[in-house]
Amino acid sequence: xxxxxxxxxxxxxxxxxxxxxxxxxxxxxxxxxxxxxxxxxxxxxxxxxxxxxxxxxxxxxxxxxxxxxxxxxxxxxxxxxxxxxxxxxxxxxxxxxxxxxxxxxxxxxxxxxxxxxxxxxxxxxxxxxxxxxxxxxxxxxxxxxxxxxxxxxxxxxxxxxxxxxxxxxxxxxxxxxxxxxxxxxxxxx
Amino acid sequence: xxxxxxxxxxxxxxxxxxxxxxxxxxxxxxxxxxxxxxxxxxxxxxxxxxxxxxxxxxxxxxxxxxxxxxxxxxxxxxxxxxxxxxxxxxxxxxxxxxxxxxxxxxxxxxxxxxxxxxxxxxxxxxxxxxxxxxxxxxxxxxxxxxxxxxxxxxxxxxxxxxxxxxxxxxxxxxxxxxxxxxxxxxxxxxxxxxxxxxxxxxxxxxxxxxxxxxxxxxxxxxxxxxxxxxxxxxxxxxxxxxxxxxxxxxxxxxxxxxxxxxxxxxxxxxxxxxxxxxxxxxxxxxxxxxxxxxxxxxxxxxxxxxxxxxxxxxxxxxxxxxxxxxxxxxxxxxxxxxxxxxxxxxxxxxxxxxxxxxxxxxxx
Numbered sequence: 001x002x003x004x005x006x007x008x009x010x011x012x013x014x015x016x017x018x019x020x021x022x023x024x025x026x027x028x029x030x031x032x033x034x035x036x037x038x039x040x041x042x043x044x045x046x047x048x049x050x051x052x053x054x055x056x057x058x059x060x061x062x063x064x065x066x067x068x069x070x071x072x073x074x075x076x077x078x079x080x081x082x083x084x085x086x087x088x089x090x091x092x093x094x095x096x097x098x099x100x101x102x103x104x105x106x107x108x109x110x111x112x113x114x115x116x117x118x119x120x121x122x123x124x125x126x127x128x129x130x131x132x133x134x135x136x137x138x139x140x141x142x143x144x145x146x147x148x149x150x151x152x153x154x155x156x157x158x159x160x161x162x163x164x165x166x167x168x169x170x171x172x173x174x175x176x177x178x179x180x181x182x183x184x185x186x187x188x189x
Numbered sequence: 190x191x192x193x194x195x196x197x198x199x200x201x202x203x204x205x206x207x208x209x210x211x212x213x214x215x216x217x218x219x220x221x222x223x224x225x226x227x228x229x230x231x232x233x234x235x236x237x238x239x240x241x242x243x244x245x246x247x248x249x250x251x252x253x254x255x256x257x258x259x260x261x262x263x264x265x266x267x268x269x270x271x272x273x274x275x276x277x278x279x280x281x282x283x284x285x286x287x288x289x290x291x292x293x294x295x296x297x298x299x300x301x302x303x304x305x306x307x308x309x310x311x312x313x314x315x316x317x318x319x320x321x322x323x324x325x326x327x328x329x330x331x332x333x334x335x336x337x338x339x340x341x342x343x344x345x346x347x348x349x350x351x352x353x354x355x356x357x358x359x360x361x362x363x364x365x366x367x368x369x370x371x372x373x374x375x376x377x378x379x380x381x382x383x384x385x386x387x388x389x390x391x392x393x394x395x396x397x398x399x400x401x402x403x404x405x406x407x408x409x410x411x412x413x414x415x416x417x418x419x420x421x422x423x424x425x426x427x428x429x430x431x432x433x434x435x436x437x438x439x440x441x442x443x444x445x446x447x448x449x450x451x452x453x454x455x456x457x458x459x460x461x462x463x464x465x466x467x468x469x470x471x472x473x474x475x476x477x478x479x480x481x482x483x484x485x486x487x488x489x490x491x492x493x494x495x496x497x498x499x500x501x502x503x504x505x506x507x508x509x510x511x512x513x514x515x516x517x518x519x520x521x522x523x524x525x526x527x528x529x530x531x532x533x534x535x536x537x538x539x540x541x542x543x544x545x546x547x548x549x550x551x552x553x
Binding site: 126 | 193236239240241245249252253259267
């Protein structure tokens, strides 16, 4: 890695406080600082730059959630943590593709992160179920649900957007949509 | 309470939009009715998951936006493990290296060739064939394609090979002195592959002439010799040919007399353009009328196409000396030429029985 990126590397506490305060620049600086390290790991272990992107983003999300939950103990550097998660994820991916020869070329020290990766895996499974359930829901239900539960819009806003004559109609519609979404979500294995 | 109203109540409860007394009543209901309690928890979890999902989607799009600003290509270049410099050098320049190597190999071979030629005494190679050398070479696999197949039985004995030709029907054979120079014993083999023991009766190192006599009891008289021996010197550019054993079977080659003197003006020799190879030495050089005009013997190494034969007059002189120096009577040479007027292939056919492969056995 060149000197410029070294100078730009933020300190760990900057990043942690930045993320806790929803700072956009903190996450960007984190992302830019450690991507080359992960790219090096992936492409030198029979991966592509796109694999590196997938793996790295997943790891950043793990780190982000860990910080947000407030249980990130600074017993390892962010860099080491990110590297370890990526390494773990890539090992899993390689063995799924049965391309893993049993020998991963390492570039950094790493720490055990099995639990974090497993938790994240479980969450990802839930999210992908939610994603497909929402996809199957269709319009206008999808937008109503997203507006109300995700984007925190008021029922008043939603009424106006969809042209419901009174709030009760909209509420009934929202209720039906939510019931269908639950059904679709829990139907999936 | 209708389902829809219950849900609305749960949502208001969760979001904290209930008035204080309604809230108390609802909490009371939760305690009493475990079904309602279950619904509250379930709804809380599901909506929580929805929210987290929304956050995740939003986070992913933020990360994608950040990612799109990174010059991944440049980083890939940097992160790719560089192979050793020598491999890179090869990958980038292998065509140039190959060309350079070829040139170097040609240069070395060329130098060796020239130097090797120069180291031979006066660049003049006498064309006796060293079988031992060939044998090792064959064993080493170098000459497999040349077709030098020497019978093993023969291999274990003879060391040099040359050519000889009959002077008289009763078994006098002419060859080169350098062919039999190191001889312990000599055998001559005819076109039919039959070998006869022969002994050296005369040799002259100066004119490079040797006369052998077949002493083998199995030998039968050859009958009249078809060629005659030319006493005078042949003309420049006269068409000549030879017949001999550079390989195991007889070999024909022709050319012309290109100079009436040998190397450095040596008057013993002709220079000829008949291609000669090791094993040709001692063979007859005949003109188109079937006269023996010389005995082929050498080539020049540093020049292409320069070959030598000693003049027939020296052979005749040797025969004169033979009578004086040994117990053998002066041979009566054939005076009737039966090759004259025949086509070249007919002449060669008639020569067959009178030209021999000379096998020389020597102590190491």
